[in-house]
Amino acid sequence: MNLKSHLIFTLYTVYGILLKVMASKGKVRGISGQYPLVQNVTVTEGGTANMTCRVEYNDNTSLQWSNPAQQTLFFGDKKALRDNRIELVRASWAELTISISDVTLSDEGMYTCSLFTMPVRTAKAYLTVLGVPQKPEIDGFTKPAVEGDHITLTCMTHGSKPAADLRWFRNEKEVKGAKEVNASGKTFTVRSSLQLHVDRNDDGVAYTCKVDHVALTQTPQQATEVLEVHYAPRVEIVHSPAVPQEGQYLKLECVSKGNPSPDPVMWTKDGSELPDLDRMIVEGRDLTFTSLNKTDNGTYRCEATNHLGTSSAEYILYVYDPNALGQHGTDHALIGGVVAVVVFVTLCLIIVLGRYLARHKGTYLTNEAKGADDAPDADTAIINAEGNHAHAEEKKEYFI
Template identity: 50%
Template sequence: MHRLISVLLVLIVTVNGQQPSSSNVTAVLGELAVLRCEVQNADESSIQWSNPARQTLFFDEKKALKDSRIELVNAGRNELTISISNVSLSDEGAYRCSVFAHVVNIVTAYLSVIATPSEPILSGYEGPLVEGSEMLLSCQSEGGRPLPRLLWNHNGHPVTGKERQEVLEGGTVMVISHLAKVVGREDDGTSLTCEVFHETLKTSLVASITLEVYYPPVLFIQRRGDETRLLEGRSLELDCIVEGKPRPESVKWQRLGEGLPEKADVVGGTLRISPLNRTDNGTYRCQSSNMAGTTYTDFNLIVHDPGMLESRLGTDTAVIGGVVAVVVFVTLCLLIVIGRYLARHKGTYLTHEAKGAEDAPDADTAIINAEGGPASAHEKKEYFI
């Protein structure tokens, strides 16, 4: 009987026991965390919140731990809700909500503390850079938790850096990403950005720079006029067109191996020689410099004598006429030879192979009687008429 009563009491206690419910909470470092515990069909019971160190924070509406950051939000028969302001990393852990009735029921809510990373800081760029030089950039963001992601982007295209992490005092993380790049003139004016992504951010944090690259002058020579050959007595005008960064110095003209002709006139990047003669022949060089380097390009001048040119044209015409005459003569000769050959071989062949076959009664007899048959094969002859 005593044992039966004990079993009944256990069943009554189990039925009357109140099961609390709660949920895990994620809070941003330095902000507010709210812990809520609810009890369905609450009877005469008490609710208690305790921290990861098992210290009681609130027992119903009564505050037990003297911590000004912890406040009561709501207390009742069915609920006990508290808040923790200015959350620190030390607040992270498992909090317990206990319901005291005929039995004690406990539910655990885990408080996770995350931290927003700082804006990225770009370093290592000391522009402008000279074409062909290498730059080593660093992008740094600290204070994040969990680990943030750092991504590089160059003019709209992702690029890969080399990353390392370091845990700071207090439990947050510092992330540093290094990017090495050799710059060219095509990089001048392009943007390079470092972005930080983290779950605490609605949009990424961005740091960017605009690259400035110096490169040596780019030169090309443009000749005015449409003459194919430069003749004595005519004029020559050459424009030396130059580009570069920074702006190149003034253009310099020279003739390799000797000075410019006395009649040569240089205005800006334009060289003019008039009138031309064959003593002006040579290699003319256009040269320009800036702080990134020196560049030059050459123009080979050949002045032609109009008389010699006409004589050469006449000689060329005569040679061409002679070649054509020879070709025509050879063609006619071939036609004559072919015609004579065809005329000599045109005719009809008449043989005596079938002679006597007209009177033969059958084919075998005709073959035997024919002069061209087996019996007289050695005497077979042909006649050309």
């Protein structure tokens, strides 16, 4: 504090003492209901805080703002503390508003507005300063990683207040990490770790760490790293057309996936080099037959290699005679038609027989049932059965 500010502060202090003395003698009286009104303020570090003190009833008594160290900032419209960041916004009998620009964490604390009635009335407002988290950094990427490796990704941000929140995303899908918070003075250092068992599906995947914090009012800060994974190749052969015929064009495509890319690939026939390079053309990973014939029959093998391993696939080629293929097609169609007719006729017979039996179900009486109970022998039972219909209902047998 320079000499001028010190003198002003001393005068204000003396003025306050005099007011108290005069009040004790009855020469100064406060008005009932004169109370300063203030509000707590929250501001982001580096921003501007406006501190306002109002009073509803005032008999021209001065208002004063003091900082947490009890240093007078403004007494009425008079600036008491030499700080270029602190400016007067509005001063009247009813209001005293000041602004603090380029706010730092050290500005945080309890500010006091005083109304110099007798007795002096005060109100306190707390200035909260939010620490802005720094842009996160991601560590732990091994370039390249190898399929099967276990790696730990760590995201860290400094300077947040209160402690920031860190979130992990695998491409656009959120994944859970382990969070750790450490205090560094008034601010916090936050770490989040992510355990990965990498495979080929992680190759080219973007892992993003985002910072969420109340001080970041627009978009959260974030960092992104793309994971590169090396893995051994896998091979398959794709062919067209489905049924190769003599004279046709045929293309065999060796689809190999690996990192690093296994280029070039190797084509062989029956374990040896390709026999006819005029008709069998190798372009990149493709083997093309310009005009098929029976001599092309055999097993074709595609092999791909990188520094992590070798993979191969085989295709057995059989070239069909177009004429024979058409005849076989006709025979198959004929046989299929006959089978369909037989199945249809069988189903019709089953349905007709079922309906017939359903309509002609009934009962019959056996000779034994008609007279066996009362007759000493079979002949007598037969004779008695003719006149014993009255009890036949008790011994019926049914059929369908």
